[in-house]
Amino acid sequence: MRLLLIGAFIFVSSCLAQEKALAGDTLDNVRQAGRLACGVNIEEADYSKSQTHGNLSALGLDVCKAVAAAVLGDAGKLTPVVLHDDPQSLEALKSGKIALLAGGTPDLTNQAAFGVGFGPPVFLDGQGFLVHKATGVDSITDLSGRQVCFLADTQAEQDLDDGLAQRGVSFRPFPFEETGEMEAALITGHCAAIAAPISALANMRPGFHGRISQYEILPETITLEPFVPVYRAGDPQWAAIVAWTIHALVLAEDAGVTQANAAELRRNGRPEVRYLLGGAAGIGRPLGLDDDWALRAVQAVGNYGEVFDRDIGAASPLRLERGRNALWTHGGMMFAPPIR
Numbered sequence: 001m002r003l004l005l006i007g008a009f010i011f012v013s014s015c016l017a018q019e020k021a022l023a024g025d026t027l028d029n030v031r032q033a034g035r036l037a038c039g040v041n042i043e044e045a046d047y048s049k050s051q052t053h054g055n056l057s058a059l060g061l062d063v064c065k066a067v068a069a070a071v072l073g074d075a076g077k078l079t080p081v082v083l084h085d086d087p088q089s090l091e092a093l094k095s096g097k098i099a100l101l102a103g104g105t106p107d108l109t110n111q112a113a114f115g116v117g118f119g120p121p122v123f124l125d126g127q128g129f130l131v132h133k134a135t136g137v138d139s140i141t142d143l144s145g146r147q148v149c150f151l152a153d154t155q156a157e158q159d160l161d162d163g164l165a166q167r168g169v170s171f172r173p174f175p176f177e178e179t180g181e182m183e184a185a186l187i188t189g190h191c192a193a194i195a196a197p198i199s200a201l202a203n204m205r206p207g208f209h210g211r212i213s214q215y216e217i218l219p220e221t222i223t224l225e226p227f228v229p230v231y232r233a234g235d236p237q238w239a240a241i242v243a244w245t246i247h248a249l250v251l252a253e254d255a256g257v258t259q260a261n262a263a264e265l266r267r268n269g270r271p272e273v274r275y276l277l278g279g280a281a282g283i284g285r286p287l288g289l290d291d292d293w294a295l296r297a298v299q300a301v302g303n304y305g306e307v308f309d310r311d312i313g314a315a316s317p318l319r320l321e322r323g324r325n326a327l328w329t330h331g332g333m334m335f336a337p338p339i340r
Helices: 002-024 026-033 057-072 086-095 108-114 155-166 179-187 198-214 236-255 262-268 271-276 293-301 304-311
Strands: 036-041 078-083 100-104 116-118 123-125 127-132 147-151 172-176 193-197 215-217 225-232
Touching: 026 057, 026 236, 036 057, 036 086, 057 078, 057 100, 057 225, 057 236, 057 293, 057 304, 078 086, 086 100, 086 108, 086 116, 086 225, 100 116, 108 116, 123 198, 127 155, 127 179, 127 198, 147 155, 147 179, 155 172, 155 193, 172 179, 179 193, 179 198, 193 198, 198 215, 225 236, 236 271, 236 293, 236 304, 262 271, 262 293
Parallel strands: 036 078, 036 100, 147 172, 147 193
Antiparallel strands: 100 225, 116 225, 123 225, 127 193, 127 215
16 A cells, blocks of 8 residues: 555656646746757758748748847847758657747647647748749639649648639649759749749749749738747747747837837837837736846847848848738738737
8 A cells, every 4th residue: 555655646746747847947948058949940952841831941040039039138049950841840849959949830730749839920821823924824713724833742732732623723733753843844834833832932933043033923822821939838938928029029010119219119109119118017027027028029130020021021032022921900911919
């Protein structure tokens, strides 16, 4: 009986210790290390078939910097960990090699298999189409009867079949095993369009060099694939810190707060702006942070619009339009709840 009681005590103690570890130790561990280990996906030249997005590493790195600035007071206290596809990234998160994965896609299977949680979107990706302007393909319906290229044995293939069938568009499938061969088929006119996530299409376009202006990404997409920060499940404090750091960048853009004027607006802005930027005592307490956490995040990377333009938008090689990533006040889908 005594042995049974001892065994039961050890079992219960073990469970309680595990529950405590899952309850919220990430912030303490990051502070103790003095660094934020953050996973950033950097695609291989011929991007992995297990990856949902193209190379969004610049955007992911800025997410890491914003969180590091909010938590540790300095965006430089960051240790980027280079990863090459979704499975490798999620395994690094599960094992504790990283405290945050800068970008992944919410997925029921991965959530259950790796024990992760997902933050708010930092980019709304989705399967789109890259076309040569001279072909006269201006919309998805113009692909009817045309040959469409895609990587075989990927999610893109199923999405293409389902998405065009729903729109009553009958196309001719042209699968490829390698990205380079697929790009060559578009250049030579053997296919009317390449179907892939718009982030992947944007990464392909600079490879056309002097002919880049001849190609465009259609404004329509047939899927919605959010690019979000990912963290280990079971730590609500850390989840809240990550989520509200991103919310703060979106709210900053909506309020006209920029990297350059954030400090001034903290002193002399509208009351709600001063509150966001730490002008009211206690705003950081619910997160376990000081009151200037949002101010530091914005000063580190800028507001959401500045981050988008610099990393994947007009000021970047990808030159993606804001589209549905515009603020909800400007016809897009990007929004954040108020900080009160």
